[in-house]
Amino acid sequence: MGVDNRQIQTAVLDDPESDDPVVCPTDADELDEFRVEFDGTTFWCGVLLGGCGGQLLTRRGNVRVSHFAHFPDPDGLLPECGRHSRGVASADHLYVRTATQAWLRGQGRTPRYRYIDQDDAPAGSLVEIELDGHTLLLHMDPTTPPDWDALKAGDIILGPGVPIDHRTLVRRGYVHRVKFVSEGNQRVMILGTEVPYVGTDWDFELTDCTIDEHGRLITPVVTRWEATRAAQPQAPVPQPRTEQAGGPVQIGALTRLIYQAVQKKETDAARQLRDTARLQLPRCEGQALEHLRRAIDHASNWIQQQDRARHRLFDRLDEAVGYGHDRDVSTLIPLVKKLLLTDEAATPQEAAILQAAEAFLEEALRRAARERRAARERRAEEHRREQARRAAAEEERTARRAAAREERRLRREAEDQKRENEPEAQALDRKTRNRAGGRVQSITGRLRREALSTAQRQELVEELVVAAKDAGDILSAGEQEKVNEWTAKVAVPAAEPDAPTVPLPATRPPSQPDTITAPVTLPTQLVPAAAAVRGALKKAARERTSTSWSRLEHQLGSALPSLNNSERVQVLVQVDRSTADNQPLLSSLLAAGDPHFAYQYYRHVLTALGLDAPDDDEDLRDVIEADAEQVFTDRRPR
Template identity: 55%
Template structure:
């Protein structure tokens, strides 16, 4: 058992969105939830900083990416032990929390191609929370996008060109009947981006979704024209001539409404087959069908010679979108095969067993492996067969690439449950000088848990587990029970060998800190040394570094061998403590901490989860 948390600070917030470069930025980005995709994401944005943007309703603090072991990968705040930043309200915010910022990225070039000069405003008032209302000014007219139900639309606003509703914003049927239709907007995830999709809702019919921007235009008087609206205008000329759908039913009988300044006939039409191809590419990217994307991309490239004008621009945009997705997937695929090849070369059986299913899952949605990739897979299969042979059971044949199934929800939950227990046993087994009987029992307990945790374990952890499995299978490693008992008796330390105790003046301090950490554990919260000083007052006087370490050694000296350290709550909440003190505390308790800071963060995080679980009902 050993420290498992984050040297940069434990964070219960699972933030999936951030902005790039600075806190005032309106350029959003989504954190991949998959650990493998996160590595490619970090490589792509290696020179860029992430921020909890004020336009996201955030605190303006800097964020970092955090690889998920117990939870999905996400953004997390850099720790703020001195509490200089305001409290952040973005707890458990999903990818949709940045959709209002994607409006500009999605529509700016599209509107400019139609002769508009858009200006964007993210409304932020007491009665309109930021992100719920986006206004696009278009030369005297305003498009209002209501992104969520917190702000009711004003249907009588005279300066509005059009009102567009998010998927969860309601409109009563009476208003919808009077208007004849209402346009809607939603965003879907494609890799680390969000893509805008438009739709039109009709009375007693529902919403016809999945219109790309390429299918739609905005008129000079600020009206969004989707294919459904264009069809309504063709069927009802009075609706096409009116600048507001509410004004069409009010025209006197027999009177022809005044023609609009920009009849629909002047709209730039896109060949139907090109529009369909663009939508098919967008759908394939949305569903992550890589092989289909490659096929459609190639087909689109052949069609570019048949297009011109706006149709060509939209087709080239779809090709670029497909190429960005394929480039991202190629990096992930290359990274996975490189890791498999490296694990095979070093004989890391456990890592190979964890990585091969991930490779086959990638191939299930992509083209068949190359000759070089097939060679790597074949070598990995040979290694796995040998691993199963040594374990005394036959290797099941690898399933065909196209028949691989994803883990079920119960399997994923079993992995997450097994992970902290597995890491606790790994930490105890890494302690040097364990009695043979205790070590053997720990390995036997470890094997089924490690199998359940599977690929959630780090490379180093899987390698260690594989070495212990080999040792367990070797009978020469374990002395008879009577010899072990004799050796244990000879090595029993006397009282003079026990390290000197904590100074008497620090004993009540350690008791106070112990009580505060137990309270934090029951409340499922991490802490810092400064917060402990504020909380305990005179019970926690100013201490130097050496005295702080002595106090924490005393706090965790009585911690059972199969339990995580309470001081992991400090290591998770105070990065300075994690780097400067925690390793010394762990070493003084005859435990080991990973040399790599990233591994240390993962280990402390798992220990914190166990502390929360163990102290929940104490």
């Protein structure tokens, strides 16, 4: 929120006649800190501020900015306050004492301050500092022009926006300036020195400056300027002819200087040289007169163009401030200052435009800084919210995983409990039926794959019927159908009177053999491979990671030769043959890391070991994940 100049922003402390100023913070939170800092201190509409001398209070703003306000006058007896300037700059003349008193006393001076009150000037327009017979005079208001010849024994310092014409600046060689910036509830004075064609140098501290024996303010810029002036004597400048002229002006040199000033775009120098040339016209004739007139016309035309450009530039600056175009204002202010370096000093109207533009730009920069700070805070808040959302989502996912693991654990415990509660005979019967189911799959596989004689086929079918009878409800509908098909195809004596028979199905084409076998004994050449795979799976269990056949082959190298799918099944059956019935299979780690192998061939491993294998792939996947998680938990060697 910007400063509202309709509110009182400055006051003095403790007494209406005080010259100890203070600025009220405009931010509500900063005002709270301000009240704590100045607890027990009274604020006054000081007479040195042009105020009524009445007591002030601080008023906290919620919609408007915080500010000072007069105490209520219920009786209407207090005089009306005629104070005009109420912004933060209205007390700058009082901050001159705050900024300079300790510095001057450190140099052995005894300063005395006078705030000169004039009827036609605002309060604090002139500040006079008396220094043991010498005087420093500060002009703080542009509407009060300095009298450069009135003060001979001291020095003049110009406040913000106070103009000086270029001729006076060139004649004096330099002029000092001051400006004020806000720091908290105080105003800080900054000192600078302006030099012709260069501008104002603000890059030094007050402690770098001194007051000489003549009462002059000596800054580092003045020291450098005097050293340069002593080392490089100035070249003679043509002067207009007067009755006291020391000698004639060289017309040729004057003409060349006019053209050089125009070429270098030194507007003020071109004006002076043109005016000098006009005074020389009466004493010229012939070709010299013609050359001088052309030079004067050339300079006049160019100066007119510069004047029009100057007028347009100030109009554009004034318009940009009026429309609030801060980017245009920031671009135009340097152009205006550059123009004033090579031309006449700003008129009071131009100085007012420039001062308003600088104040506007300063406020725009503060506003932009506040907006950037607010944007950073918004981004930080959005980042915090996003982090919190991600943390909540991750916590929810973790909770779901934990709930799923807990559910699987409870299911396994229930199954284990159920098995423990079963009579031993029922447990043995279940294991027998599982093995019988494995024999059914093995026999039907041999019947499909192998070329058998009639007697061999009949013998296998007899074994199949017995195995199917022992398996009972362990067999799936598809497996029972295959048993019925082979029973009907081969006429065999019934092992049981109620052996089921169905019509003989068509034989499977030779091009679609099932190559998966799981013999009771592992072929000799696969025994080392089974041992290597068992060790690799135990290592994976300790590392709590799943694996795959390709990873095992890369890990084991020559210890694991290339195997077909039937041989892989045989190896895994051998790996988990010694696994207890109530323990998960080590081979579940391979099934968890290789879904294709799991869906296509892992069922054969489960069946060969006498374990249930769900028909649905998703159910099978759940079983594999639960077993793998349990393997990680147990981490026991197999």
